[in-house]
Amino acid sequence: MSRLPFCLFALLLPATALAQEEDQELWLTGAVSVPLGEGTKFEFDTVSRFGNDPGGLYEIEINTLVAHQVAKGVTIGGGYVRNINYSRGTVTRTEDRLRVQVGLSGAAGAVKLSGRMRLESRWRPDGDDTGYRLRPQIKATLPLGDSAFSLVGSHESLIPLNDTDWGEERGYDRMRNFVGVNWKASKLLAIEAGYLNQYRFGRGGDRDVMDHALAMSVGLSL
Known part of the structure; x- marks a missing residue:
């Protein structure tokens, strides 16, 4: 075993051992990007998440974003998110978010490297406070020769910045790591699939949770 893979394996062992609960999940994303003008585009996507523990569908996200390129390789954007949580077919909570990035x-x-720094403002009907959360992400894409396929890897951290009366606690909350394959099926259509590991750190005595997800997305660029 080479030194680098061995080191990565050793680093992953503590996280695996500390995870007290695990779930097997399926995450499905559909996205469309529409140009609005020179350097500006509108993005819309929905994310549906399914898990064994919650008995099937447990979360739907409806995301919108308007992004504008201000310089080569630099964009700014903002949008609205509607988040709905379920448990065995019943809505358990809803959340509204505004995001800038x-x-x-x-x-x-x-x-090819890409990354973003996102700041979210979050509201829920079961509380009066506004929650703020940072979501930095970095993504690397390696084209496989002249083919339409690429290897993809990404990392995202979710970091609440304050406590709220609806249960959010300040501090590092979770991380999402993804590895997979992207297929550029045509100039307009891209399909991506792979393994996503989400590690959620326990708060207030709760156990840590590790989610193993098959993540699949279909993106349409008009």
Whole structure:
């Protein structure tokens, strides 16, 4: 075993051992991007999440974003999110979010790099407070020769910035790591699938939770 894979394996062992609860899930995303003008586009996507523990569908996100390129490789954007949570077919809570973000893109040799820093403002009907959360993400894409396929890897952190009366607690909350394959089926259509690991850190005595998800997305760029 080479040194790098061995080190990565050793780093992953503590997280795996600490996870007290695990779930097997399916995450499905459908997205469309529509140009609004030079350097500006409107993005719309829905995310449906299914899990064994919650008895099937447990979350739907409806996301909107308007993004504008202000310089080469630099975009700014903002939008609205509606989040709905379920448990065995029953709505358990809803959440509204406004988000603003800065995106960066570039390359390191053959690897295409992209990242963004997102700030969310969050409201729920079961509380009066506004929650704020940072969501930095970085993504690397490696084209496989001249084919329409690429290897993809990404990391995202979710970091609440304050406590709220509806249960959010300040501090590092969770991380999402993804590895998969992207297929550029045509100039307009891209399909991506792979393994996503979500690790949620326990709060207030709760156990840590590790979710193993098959993540699939279909994106349409008009």
